[in-house]
Amino acid sequence: MTDPLDKVPADVPPDGGRDASPRKYSGPIKAVPVRHYGRWISAVVVLGLLALLVRAFADAQIQWSVVGDQITNGTFAWGAWETLKITVYSMVIGVVLGAILAVMRLSPNPVLSSVAWGYIWFFRGTPVLVQILLWFNLSLVFQYLDLGFIYRDEMNQVMTPFVAALLALGLNEAAYMAEICRAGIQSVDSGQTEAAHALGMKGGKTMRRIVLPQAMRVIIPPTGNEFINMLKTSSLAFAIGYGELFLRGREFGSRTLAIMEGYIVISLWYLALTTVFSIGQYYLERYYARGSSRSLPPTPLQRLRKQLSSFRVQSNVGGVKV
């Protein structure tokens, strides 16, 4: 054999130089790390701008004591509760109906897929505020809600602000969720469906057991986004007199003339609600990430620590501080 790899260059000792001592370049690398001057400067600029903004609000004609008093006021707390309630219920309708619509849309059955298409076309194509008002005034079309022997009542009795807002927000959300779920389902490799079919699983079971659990990884981030959107979109229900957070803030402003104070209080409530849900979303994503990568993504605390450490000037090369 005259493999060129087997040849040893003449200037290297017979053992390949591997065990020659003292070894060159032994021990970990000590290098001068890259200095991130830009990060320091931009951090100072951002903090400066933030200080100016805080001062502007502090000097403005805002009675901060009113904000402090009202933040725990029952009116707002109940408003937040109503906002939370309508958001959760609407999202449940949206997610369940959206998943069904997505499966219908992808179905080979032309009736199912065109019904789903038509639904999405209508509910995505008209403003939510209009849909809320349409539902609330449904008695102009159907005077009675008549379910035969089971139930019969005047539509005005049934269509309370809560029911109208719930239907409008939930059904509208379903159209958006349908598209999100469709994207998720289509993101799953077709080999998964084939493998399930080859094992004798039928379509419905393949969808529930194999495809949807994998689609969740793609579906959850935009769904969390939709949830947080819904917390705020639900404020449109004020138009039909549903007593959610925004309506309370508006009423407080017109009653006491502390307009800005009322809106600041509800903003703080909205922020608190969205923060709590962002954290919940994070852990839900972590759960569905199992099996998709070798290690789970870091918790927020681990991530924060890593980000702060990028300001330090120590080098990570070779694991030693310089």
Next chain:
Amino acid sequence: MSSQSTQPMVKAENVHKSFGHLKVLKGIDLEVAHREVFCLVGPSGSGKSTFLRCINHLEQINGGRLSVDGRLVGYREKGDKLYELKEKEVAAQRRDIGMVFQRFNLFPHMTALTNVMEAPVQVKGESKSVARERALKLLDRVGLADKAKNYPTQLSGGQQQRVAIARALAMEPKLMLFDEPTSALDPELVGEVLDVMRGLAEDGMTMIVVTHEMGFAREVGDALVFMDDGVVVEAGHPRDVLGNPQHERTKSFLSKVL
């Protein structure tokens, strides 16, 4: 068993399959006997994988007759008419046919153990404890008893393919289809998968193997078919076809892969 042993396990008569205008299978005739290891070789695009996928109705044939253990695949014949089978009936036919894919297609959200347990529990309605016991035995048989709790991403390609074989065996199939089971593997991992397949063959499993591993075909195979351009070019015992090919196309193909 329901069938007589004289009947072939798989019988193809003039099988045609096309995708749109593209004719992929142009009249395949072959028979696979019980307990036989049947190898399908040929250049890519020759239709061998498509034919394999027709056997468990992942693809629907357009012409001819294809039957497994005496029953037509995907159709019912009544008088001189063919009726398409319902989804439920197709699924029932597939239960008895195991399939192993080139790209493994393990369920990534399940551990090795639950991958193997999934079909017996969900399709056969077996109790979890029974299914778990069999799954552990099968994982042990493919040499992965210690990897039961691992997710597919934590396994090497060869280990994943061995779990996939265990998953197919969990349904206790009478026929196993292998679609280029080692083509996606690093060279040093091919052996461990072939070893498992060799063991299966020794236990008498009927196997149809689409492969480029001519060494395996020669050593383990009982019959071999060389396909090209949608037709069977040459068939016979692997020793004869590989050792002494008669057709020009077979010769030129083998000269490239051997």
